[in-house]
Amino acid sequence: MVLEHVSLYDFEAAAERILPPASWDFIAGGARDEATVRRNRLAFDAVALRPRYLRDVTRRDLTTTLLGSEVSMPIFVSPGCMQWLAHPEGELATVRGAGAARTLMIVPAETRAPIADIAAAATGPIWFQLDHGDRGRSADLVAAAEEAGCLAVCVSTGAPFAAGNERNRRHAFSVFGGQPAEDVRTFGFTWDELDWLRGQTQLPIVLKGINTADGAHLAVESGAAGIIVSTDGGRLVDTTLSAFESLPEVVKAVGGQIEVYVDSGVRRGSDVLKALALGARAVGIGRPFYWGLAAGGADGVARVLELLRAEFDIAIAFCGQTSVRALEPNLVRVPAGWGPVA
């Protein structure tokens, strides 16, 4: 059944058929008019590949490292809450799917299974995503994650308040035990709290949702090990730039000092190549792994990742490249007005 899906969009259609409307809308939705959700896609389509032919591309190496961990490709699973809405096995299925594809999963803060069980089911690297609020709770969560074998802490920075997903309100769907989402102040993370967090753990800290040069400078100064440029898939603030458009600014500001990744809108292997060509070390997927989960549990997640891998492999071959760690410059053309490209 799962095998007949030929692109991520087939998984999307299957997930929409399978899931109850409230769960589907929770996963698919974005903030307000969902302009950023659309812009995340449009930005990838607006960047053009510049293929190079007549090269020997029979051998291609897609492997890379993420903070030192070897992965089979520069594509990872971004953190996503409430994965059990898509499949009863939730994060346990996702971690098996990511492991089968030999890549990283970022485990969300709120999981049904204990972090130790998720880690025990992992065959690839895992990081832990923290929604920081109360210091005591964060210290406990991070200690448990470190103990379980998570290799980094990813802090989601972009959500001082819960987002305005109006689809959820129409279904009276709440992530927060019945409270209207916009009344909930979720995370109290600030630059000062980052200093505190650094004192709590030996693990490297990755900041998710840093999309500007000034934020990137602060991240480097604060000792962060990586940045995920992200709009949370357009789920937080509407009418922002897409994450992909923000990538060159962050890459330039960071100047190679720490790793930069991007998520939000990645649906095609060519998107992966475009992101790498603009300086990302790897890309994350959010909604597509939920679609895989809904369609086929762990196998579905693995299949989504394998489809993206196959497309990415073809894209690098068409562009005359043989190693993701040594891509040549000028593989893409960005639209005028995108600002400086590193």
Ligand SMILES: Cc1cc2nc3c(=O)[nH]c(=O)nc-3n(C[C@H](O)[C@H](O)[C@H](O)COP(=O)(O)O)c2cc1C
């Ligand atoms: C249903 C859902 C739940 C999410 N929950 C979280 C979360 O708890 N923490 C977080 O940092 N990001 C969360 N995200 C955002 C993802 O990590 C990621 O940034 C985003 O989905 C990427 O965009 P894409 O869905 O277009 O691939 C969530 C995304 C979805 C779709």
